[in-house]
Amino acid sequence: xxxxxxxxxxxxxxxxxxxxxxxxxxxxxxxxxxxxxxxxxxxxxxxxxxxxxxxxxxxxxxxxxxxxxxxxxxxxxxxxxxxxxxxxxxxxxxxxxxxxxxxxxxxxxxxx
Amino acid sequence: xxxxxxxxxxxxxxxxxxxxxxxxxxxxxxxxxxxxxxxxxxxxxxxxxxxxxxxxxxxxxxxxxxxxxxxxxxxxxxxxxxxxxxxxxxxxxxxxxxxxxxxxxxxxx
Numbered sequence: 001x002x003x004x005x006x007x008x009x010x011x012x013x014x015x016x017x018x019x020x021x022x023x024x025x026x027x028x029x030x031x032x033x034x035x036x037x038x039x040x041x042x043x044x045x046x047x048x049x050x051x052x053x054x055x056x057x058x059x060x061x062x063x064x065x066x067x068x069x070x071x072x073x074x075x076x077x078x079x080x081x082x083x084x085x086x087x088x089x090x091x092x093x094x095x096x097x098x099x100x101x102x103x104x105x106x107x108x109x110x111x112x
Numbered sequence: 113x114x115x116x117x118x119x120x121x122x123x124x125x126x127x128x129x130x131x132x133x134x135x136x137x138x139x140x141x142x143x144x145x146x147x148x149x150x151x152x153x154x155x156x157x158x159x160x161x162x163x164x165x166x167x168x169x170x171x172x173x174x175x176x177x178x179x180x181x182x183x184x185x186x187x188x189x190x191x192x193x194x195x196x197x198x199x200x201x202x203x204x205x206x207x208x209x210x211x212x213x214x215x216x217x218x219x220x221x
Contacts, residue, residue, distance in 0.1 A: 004154070034210070041121065043204060044155075044212035089155070093209075100209045102154040 002027045002094045006103035013080055014111050021075040021106050023090030028071050031098070035064050035075045036089040038105065044089065048075070080110045114139055116213035118205060124219045125195055132191045133216045135205035140185035145206040146178070149215075155204070161188050195220045 048064040115138040167180040
């Protein structure tokens with residue numbers, strides 16, 4: 001059974017800092033991996049989708065990398081802003097059952 | 113992309129009652145997904161709803177507890193039946209498991 005782990009559960013950084021959020025998964029046979037942002041009352045927003053054949057994806061200040069063989073992904077946020085404060089979820093779609101498995105998320109707080 | 117709305121956005125309910133959550137999509141879609149997010153836990157898929165057929169439930173979820181309707185290609189409902197405090201969660205609908213509604217925050221007393 002696929003397990004997705006995100007550590008730490010919460011993170012607080014000063015504005016302007018570059019930061020890395022980590023995600024690990026146990027079954028490396030995946031179709032893709034997604035990073036979502038969750039804001040209270042607004043549901044989930046898909047930030048980046050990385051196919052299993054890709055190593056990274058970039059969108060603005062966000063860069064997500066995928067190392068399938070080691071079961072790891074990172075979300076890099078450059079020059080963090082208070083508006084980046086949210087919970088960031090990692091989700092993988094496993095080949096074995098085509099299911100989407102989520103991590104518990106990392107709650108990020110960016111201090112002005 | 114898809115714009116998804118849910119009603120209600122939140123509710124506080126008494127034990128033993130039922131609540132029906134509505135999900136509306138701005139375009140026609142074949143499959144809609146219902147997820148649950150318990151406090152401090154990851155999102156868990158409850159069921160997949162196809163228009164014109166019965167929903168497919170994941171392990172640990174049953175139709176008697178979470179009946180789902182899918183009357184057309186833009187709308188679905190999830191009912192949480194005979195609620196207990198353990199049902200207190202955020203319930204989200206999804207299209208393509210890439211677009212998610214804003215969620216319904218349910219508290220059961």
